[in-house]
Amino acid sequence: MTAQETDLDPEFRERVVGTMTTVLDRLLDRPEPVTEDMRLMEELGLSSTLGLELMLELEDQLEILIDVELMDQDQMRTVGDLATFVAGHSRPA
Amino acid sequence: MTAMEAVSVYLPPTRTPVESLAGSLGLTDMQVRLFKRFHGLSEVGRDPDASLYDLLMMAAAGLDALRGRQHRVRYVLYARAMPVVVPYPVNPLHEVCQALGLGHALAFTLTHQSCASGLLAIDLAGRLLAADEAGRPGGAGGGDGQDCADGPLALILSGEKAFTREAQMFADTTIFGEGAAACLVSAFGTRDRLLAYASSVRGEFDSATGANDARLQREYRPSLAEVMRQALDEAGLTLDDISVVLPHNVNLVTWQRMCTLLAFPRDRVLLDNIPTSGHVFCADMFVNYQTACERGLLRRGDPYLAAAVGAGGGATFSAMVFEH
Numbered sequence: 462m463t464a465q466e467t468d469l470d471p472e473f474r475e476r477v478v479g480t481m482t483t484v485l486d487r488l489l490d491r492p493e494p495v496t497e498d499m500r501l502m503e504e505l506g507l508s509s510t511l512g513l514e515l516m517l518e519l520e521d522q523l524e525i526l527i528d529v530e531l532m533d534q535d536q537m538r539t540v541g542d543l544a545t546f547v548a549g550h551s552r553p554a
Numbered sequence: 555m556t557a558m559e560a561v562s563v564y565l566p567p568t569r570t571p572v573e574s575l576a577g578s579l580g581l582t583d584m585q586v587r588l589f590k591r592f593h594g595l596s597e598v599g600r601d602p603d604a605s606l607y608d609l610l611m612m613a614a615a616g617l618d619a620l621r622g623r624q625h626r627v628r629y630v631l632y633a634r635a636m637p638v639v640v641p642y643p644v645n646p647l648h649e650v651c652q653a654l655g656l657g658h659a660l661a662f663t664l665t666h667q668s669c670a671s672g673l674l675a676i677d678l679a680g681r682l683l684a685a686d687e688a689g690r691p692g693g694a695g696g697g698d699g700q701d702c703a704d705g706p707l708a709l710i711l712s713g714e715k716a717f718t719r720e721a722q723m724f725a726d727t728t729i730f731g732e733g734a735a736a737c738l739v740s741a742f743g744t745r746d747r748l749l750a751y752a753s754s755v756r757g758e759f760d761s762a763t764g765a766n767d768a769r770l771q772r773e774y775r776p777s778l779a780e781v782m783r784q785a786l787d788e789a790g791l792t793l794d795d796i797s798v799v800l801p802h803n804v805n806l807v808t809w810q811r812m813c814t815l816l817a818f819p820r821d822r823v824l825l826d827n828i829p830t831s832g833h834v835f836c837a838d839m840f841v842n843y844q845t846a847c848e849r850g851l852l853r854r855g856d857p858y859l860a861a862a863v864g865a866g867g868g869a870t871f872s873a874m875v876f877e878h
Contacts, residue, residue, distance in 0.1 A: 510726040516592070529592055530807055530810030534772075
C-alpha cells in the first residue's frame with residue numbers, strides 16, 4: 462500500500478468512483494452500467510486515448526488536477542484501482 | 555567514430571494555435587483540450603508561404619560549417635517521415651544540392667523508419683563515410699579522437715511540410731509542426747561523437763491495418779525503454795551518466811510516463827519544444843540538440859541520449875548515445 466493510499470479520503474474516493482462510472486457509462490455507451498469491479502482493458506476495452514478523455518472529464522467535474530504521468534497501467538486493472546489512483550494523485554484545480 | 559560536426563535548425567517564426575487547426579483537422583473540443591492539457595501541444599510551426607525546398611534551404615543556410623567545405627561532402631541524406639512529399643518529377647533534394655554547390659554528392663532519401671529516420675541517417679552517414687575511408691589507400695581517417703581535417707563529410711537534411719491531414723496529425727497522439735534541420739557528419743570527428751545506436755524495427759505495428767494498435771499502445775514505452783537501455787549498454791553507460799535526453803516531440807505525457815518507467819528525472823528530458831513546435835517529424839532530435847546547446851545543458855564530454863519512435867508502416871524504436 463502506497464503512502465497516497467493510506468492517506469486516501471474514502472469519501473472523496475467514493476465521489477471519484479461515482480463520477481467515473483457515470484462518465485464511463487456515457488463514453489462507452491454500454492447496455493450494462495459500469496461498476497467498480499469491472500476490468501478496464503479486458504471488460505471495458507478502455508484505450509489509452511479514452512482513458513485520457515476520462516481523466517479530463519474527471520478533472521472538470523471534480524475540479525481537480527490529476528498527475529496522469531504517474532499512472533502505471535499495469536497496476537490499474539479495474540475501475541476501482543483507477544479511482545484509487547485518482548483519489549491519491551490529484552489536487553484541487 | 556561517427557560525429558556530428560555541426561547542426562542548424564529552421565523553425566518558422568509563425569506559430570499556429572492548436573485550436574485554430576481544429577476545423578481543418580476535424581478535431582472536437584474534447585480532442586483539442588486533450589492535446590493541450592495532457593499532450594502539452596499548444597501550438598505548432600506553420601509557414602504557408604515556404605515550400606519544402608525553402609524549409610530545407612533555410613536550415614542549410616544556417617550551417618556555417620558547410621561553407622568552403624562543400625567539396626568534401628560526399629553524401630546528402632534526406633531523412634523524412636512521409637514517403638511522398640512532392641509530385642513527380644519535382645525533387646527538392648536535388649534542387650537543394652544544386653543550390654548549395656553539392657551537385658557532385660550522392661543524394662538520397664531515407665523514409666521507411668518514419669520519424670526515427672533522422673537517427674538512422676546519422677548512423678548510415680557515419681558508416682558510409684567510414685567504409686569509404688577504410689577502402690582508401692592509406693586511409694583510415696584520423697582514427698578515433700583525431701580530427702580528420704580533409705576527410706569526407708555527409709550532410710543530413712530533415713524537415714517536412716504538413717501538407718495533408720495525415721501529415722498534420724497522428725490521431726489523439728501528436729500534431730506535426732513544420733521546420734527543418736541540417737547536420738554535417740564526419741566519420742572520424744571529435745564532436746559530437748556517436749557512442750552507440752540501438753534500433754528495433756517492428757513490422758507488426760502497421761498503422762495501415764490498425765490490427766495491432768492496442769498492442770502498440772501497450773508496448774510503446776517499454777519498447778522505447780528497451781532500445782535506450784541497449785544503446786546505453788553498448789556505450790558502457792547507465793542512465794545516471796546521461797546529462798540530458800533529447801526526445802522525439804510526440805507529446806508531453808508519453809515522455810512524462812517514460813520518466814516514471816525509467817525512474818529518470820523529468821527535468822533532464824528536454825521537453826521545451828513540444829508545446830511550441832509540436833512534433834517536427836524526423837528533425838526533433840536536431841531541434842532539441844540545438845536548444846540543449848543554447849540553454850547550456852551540454853558541456854564538453856557530457857554523454858547524452860537521443861530517442862525516437864517512428865510509427866506508420868510498422869514501428870521503429872531507436873536510441874543513440876553521444877558524447878558532446
